[in-house]
């Protein structure tokens with residue numbers, strides 16, 4: 001009788017261990033959504049450029065909805081310049097599209113009557129912009145919702161904003177180790193910086209991460225949370241490019257990145273670079289874990305439950 005009880009308990013234990021493995025191992029596949037390409041610099045004012053808003057490595061994508069914002073003084077587009085993708089797989093149906101000032105709202109999906117979603121690298125929309133003036137503009141994604149054919153919201157792990165600009169004008173932007181544009185970082189991630197278009201030859205320059213502000217010419221760079229000095233190695237004629245540079249690991253908050261070309265501690269609009277010069281942060285470090293709090297507690301507890309059970313069982317068996 002006692003042996004049978006132990007066997008049953010062992011079976012329960014095996015089941016709980018299985019649950020623990022499922023509980024800790026269950027993470028939705030890494031889904032990335034954003035601009036393809038993400039960075040294009042050197043477009044002559046008056047010339048167009050095309051980007052695709054793409055869901056990468058997605059499974060069963062049925063509907064995509066999101067907003068885009070940009071600097072309407074630098075780049076522009078119209079409803080007529082927004083179309084479905086053109087390289088399969090792509091969502092074939094644009095339901096809502098609007099362009100108001102520097103804001104675009106998009107809802108794209110599968111055609112009416114179709115029940116299955118699309119998988120792979122799925123283009124949700126193709127947008128052609130025109131560069132209006134010299135300078136650069138971010139293209140920011142907000143309120144991104146991707147749904148599968150069952151109407152369930154997908155978990156998006158990474159959003160890729162865009163950065164586009166003319167052949168003139170200096171710039172810098174937060175990026176990953178490969179130079180891919182990145183505006184949101186997880187806690188502990190190293191923030192990198194890339195840039196270019198600098199017109200003054202500097203032997204050394206300083207790069208600072210500072211709390212986000214809106215920048216005006218001549219203002220103090222203030223108190224950086226991270227700073228690096230770079231020996232540029234710049235030779236020949238301007239414009240000069242900044243190599244991809246590791247800035248470090250800042251604590252969770254919103255920051256701008258200033259490239260102080262003459263190392264005077266002041267922001268000089270004509271020569272220094274800022275990501276982002278406007279009220280938006282150049283980049284954000286998330287302060288919360290990726291999982292909702294409740295979920296993380298369950299995941300922390302999941303391996304403990306069978307261990308606690310095993311401990312109790314051992315005590316009982318020892319007592320016998």
Ligand SMILES: [Ca+2]
Pocket residue numbers: 260261262263264265266267268272
């Ligand atoms: Ca300066």
Ligand SMILES: [Ca+2]
Pocket residue numbers: 212213214215255256275276277278279280281282
């Ligand atoms: Ca800013």
Ligand SMILES: [Ca+2]
Pocket residue numbers: 138173174182183275276281282283
């Ligand atoms: Ca940025």
